[in-house]
Amino acid sequence: xxxxxxxxxxxxxxxxxxxxxxxxxxxxxxxxxxxxxxxxxxxxxxxxxxxxxxxxxxxxxxxxxxxxxxxxxxxxxxxxxxxxxxxxxxxxxxxxxxxxxxxxxxxxxxxxxxxxxxxxxxxxxxxxxxxxxxxxxxxxxxxxxxxxxxxxxxxxxxxxxxxxxxxxxxxxxxxxxxxxxxxxxxxxxxxxxxxxxxxxxxxxxxxxxxxxxxxxxxxxxxxxxxxxxxxxxxxxxxxxxxxxxxxxxxxxxxxxxxxxxxxxxxxxxxxxxxxxxxxxxxxxxxxxxxxxxxxxxxxxxxxxxxxxxxxxxxxxxxxxxxxxxxxxxxxxxxxxxxxxxxxxxxxxxxxxxxxxxxxxxxxxxxxxxxxxxxxxxxxxxxxxxxxxxxxxxxxxxxxxxxxxxxxxxxxxxxxxxxxxxxxxxxxxxxxxxxxxxxxxxxxxxxxxxxxxxxxxxxxxxxxxxxxxxxxx
Numbered sequence: 001x002x003x004x005x006x007x008x009x010x011x012x013x014x015x016x017x018x019x020x021x022x023x024x025x026x027x028x029x030x031x032x033x034x035x036x037x038x039x040x041x042x043x044x045x046x047x048x049x050x051x052x053x054x055x056x057x058x059x060x061x062x063x064x065x066x067x068x069x070x071x072x073x074x075x076x077x078x079x080x081x082x083x084x085x086x087x088x089x090x091x092x093x094x095x096x097x098x099x100x101x102x103x104x105x106x107x108x109x110x111x112x113x114x115x116x117x118x119x120x121x122x123x124x125x126x127x128x129x130x131x132x133x134x135x136x137x138x139x140x141x142x143x144x145x146x147x148x149x150x151x152x153x154x155x156x157x158x159x160x161x162x163x164x165x166x167x168x169x170x171x172x173x174x175x176x177x178x179x180x181x182x183x184x185x186x187x188x189x190x191x192x193x194x195x196x197x198x199x200x201x202x203x204x205x206x207x208x209x210x211x212x213x214x215x216x217x218x219x220x221x222x223x224x225x226x227x228x229x230x231x232x233x234x235x236x237x238x239x240x241x242x243x244x245x246x247x248x249x250x251x252x253x254x255x256x257x258x259x260x261x262x263x264x265x266x267x268x269x270x271x272x273x274x275x276x277x278x279x280x281x282x283x284x285x286x287x288x289x290x291x292x293x294x295x296x297x298x299x300x301x302x303x304x305x306x307x308x309x310x311x312x313x314x315x316x317x318x319x320x321x322x323x324x325x326x327x328x329x330x331x332x333x334x335x336x337x338x339x340x341x342x343x344x345x346x347x348x349x350x351x352x353x354x355x356x357x358x359x360x361x362x363x364x365x366x367x368x369x370x371x372x373x374x375x376x377x378x379x380x381x382x383x384x385x386x387x388x389x390x391x392x393x394x395x396x397x398x399x400x401x402x403x404x405x406x407x408x409x410x411x412x413x414x415x416x417x418x419x420x421x422x423x424x425x426x427x428x429x430x431x432x433x434x435x436x437x438x439x440x441x442x443x444x445x446x447x448x449x450x451x452x453x454x455x456x457x458x459x460x461x462x463x464x465x466x467x468x469x470x471x472x
Contacts, residue, residue, distance in 0.1 A: 003046055011113040012041040019326040023296050026189040029323060033116075035073075038123040042071040045115050048107050053117060056105025058437040059086045059444075063102060063117055070120060076133060079124040083137075087158045088440055090196050093122035095187055096437050097286075097317040135199065139207040143167035145454055148231040150217045150395050153181025154436045155427030156237030157200055158443025159450070164207040166451055171231070172209060175216040178269065182239050182428070183436070185265040186287070188294050218397035223423065233422050233450040236396070236409065237443065240389040240428040241265075246282065250340030251385075256347030257340060260287045260386025267294055276381025277301040280350055282337055283386035284314040287433075289321065291386050292329045300382075304330035306337060308355050308368040336368070338375070340383060349379045391429045399423070408432055415449040415459045416442060424450055 015031045016022075022029050033041065045067045053063045061082055069078035082089045098104070098118035106114035128135055146169040149156045157180075160170045178184050180197040201211070217223060226234055243259030251257055258275065260283065266273050279300045281292045284307040295303045305324075307314060310333050314321060325331070332352075339351040354374035357366035391407050402410040402419040409425040411418055416426045426442030428434055452459050 001043060006044055006046060007108075007112075009040060009044045011044065011116060012037045012119075013116075014119060016323075019323075019328070022190065023293075023327050026297060028193050029190045030319075032126045033119055033123045035127075038120060039071060039073070041116050042067050042120055044108065045071070046107060052105040052107060053102045053115075057102040058435065058441045059092070060441075061085045061102070061121075066124065067115070067117075067120060070124060075124060075127045079128050079133075082121060082124060086437075086440060087161045087443070088154055088200060088436065089121055090125040090199065091154065091183060091192065092437050092440065093118050093125060094192055094196070095183075096435055099317060099319075101435065101437060129199070136203050136206045137165060140165055140167035142169060142208075145169065146171070146229075146231045147450060147454070148173060148226045148234045149237060150223075150234065151175075151181055151237035151239055151427075151429075152179050152211065153183060153237055153239050153427060153439065155239075155439040155443040155446070156181065156235065157204065158440045159235045159237065159426070159447045160204055160209050161207070162444060162447035163450060164204065164209050166447075168451075168454075170204075170209045172204075172211050173215045173217050174211060174213050176269075177213050179211060179213075181237070182241065182261075185268050186241075186261055186290075188264070188268065188290055188297075190293070190297075191290070216394060218394040222398045223396065223420075224398055227422065232454045233424065235443075235446050235450060236418070236423060236425040236429055237427045237439075238392065238395050238429050240391050240408075240433050242390040242392045243385070244388045244390055246337060246385045246387065248338055248340065250342055250347075253345070254340055254342045254347050255345055256342075256380075256382045258382060258384050260291050260384055261389055263291055263384050264294060267298060273298065275300060275384075278380045278382075279303045280337075280378060280380045280383045281305045281386055282383065283307065283388075284309065284316060285386065285388075285433075286316045286320055287389075288386035289316045289324050291384050293324055293327060295384070296327055296329065303328075304332055306332050306335050306352065308334065308336040309357065309365060310334060313357075313365045332378075334368070336370075337383065341377070347380065347383065349377050350383050351375060351377055389428070389433050396423075406432070412459075414445075414463075416446040417449055417453070417459065422453065424453075 017029050047064050051064045066078045066081040102117045103114040108114050147163050149160045149172040152172050152174040164170045179201045243261050279295045281288050292303050334355045335352050337350045337352050341349040354371040355368040358369040361367040409430050416424050424446040426446045427439035449459050
């Protein structure tokens with residue numbers, strides 16, 4: 001097929017549950033491609049000599065490579081081509097914001113629509129499961145050395161997977177009673193089915209990784225305790241689970257005020273939580289979108305989002321915003337809360353102000369500025385701020401591990417070693433709230449560093465630093 005013929009093929013889109021059906025349950029909203037659609041979409045790939053899509057992928061997957069194999073119906077080989085670099089393709093293909101990463105760097109996207117890279121990756125993982133293929137790799141013989149992983153999110157999973165396949169005895173300490181970190185308690189089932197996370201858990205256990213649930217490092221036992229128990233290196237992958245507050249009057253102590261990641265955690269771990277019919281969600285990222293869509297599914301009737309910028313500045317993926325609006329959630333643009341109203345300790349509404357966009361801030365987005373005299377009231381039963389998350393530093397209690405002014409761990413950008421030479425960190429506790437792919441990549445970097453540290457090797461010598469995301 002000639003390039004002109006490939007350019008003539010329109011982008012393929014997956015089928016989805018109807019909005020009317022999906023708001024009644026937590027079933028996965030987006031279906032995967034069938035074989036015919038996947039191959040048609042794969043044929044849109046131009047196999048560029050300088051594939052910028054690879055540079056857009058935080059994990060540096062060989063995207064043209066696996067697409068070419070898929071195009072020729074070598075599905076199993078294509079899957080393992082992805083697995084050469086990615087430990088979690090079944091997860092990344094579903095929840096990564098591809099439009100800002102690989103697809104955002106696709107050459108085809110400059111004059112039309114990018115290749116649906118995420119959906120093609122998902123097709124391969126789904127095909128492997130549907131055809132009963134073994135997703136596990138052969139495990140190495142034990143080398144007699146132990147490492148500890150704090151947190152079972154994507155960074156911790158990746159570090160454990162790589163180190164276990166190098167022969168290390170890996171133990172993951174998870175504070176929650178379930179596996180997966182933010183994948184399980186921060187991403188709803190309709191975006192990431194729990195059997196996908198279960199498959200990743202199985203692959204770790206297959207190589208002898210031990211999971212210890214309900215143990216909070218820094219509280220139930222310290223990092224120093226882990227060292228005394230013979231763990232020669234520790235990886236901190238605790239994420240960023242601490243909700244950031246709005247800092248407005250009435251936020252503390254008022255019934256009806258919840259915070260985004262706390263609300264998702266409680267609902268997704270099975271709590272029957274009634275927050276009323278009228279719900280205001282504050283924020284423009286995927287957490288805010290998830291909170292609003294979960295509230296609908298949990299029975300709230302009138303849910304809408306307050307966002308202080310315009311729709312174009314929203315950091316959430318366009319697909320999630322589209323799904324949100326299809327399901328009936330309104331977005332009040334250029335508005336921000338300034339005070340929570342309450343009566344007898346119970347929230348009754350929220351006072352807001354209108355905003356206008358000024359000059360760009362450090363993120364490149366135009367800074368929102370309050371319009372004087374624009375105050376207005378919204379009646380509401382609950383308000384859920386979902387503006388960002390911070391790192392909980394319980395894990396490093398008792399050790400003087402350096403942190404940045406914004407609360408993330410200070411690490412060597414090339415090795416992810418902290419100020420304690422035997423402690424490494426990666427994922428959201430280093431990056432702040434970021435994508436699964438970036439957490440996976442940092443898990444890979446940290447695992448190699450831990451291996452070199454334990455073996456007494458130089459942490460940098462001989463590493464291909466050109467492919468490292470040293471400017472995280």
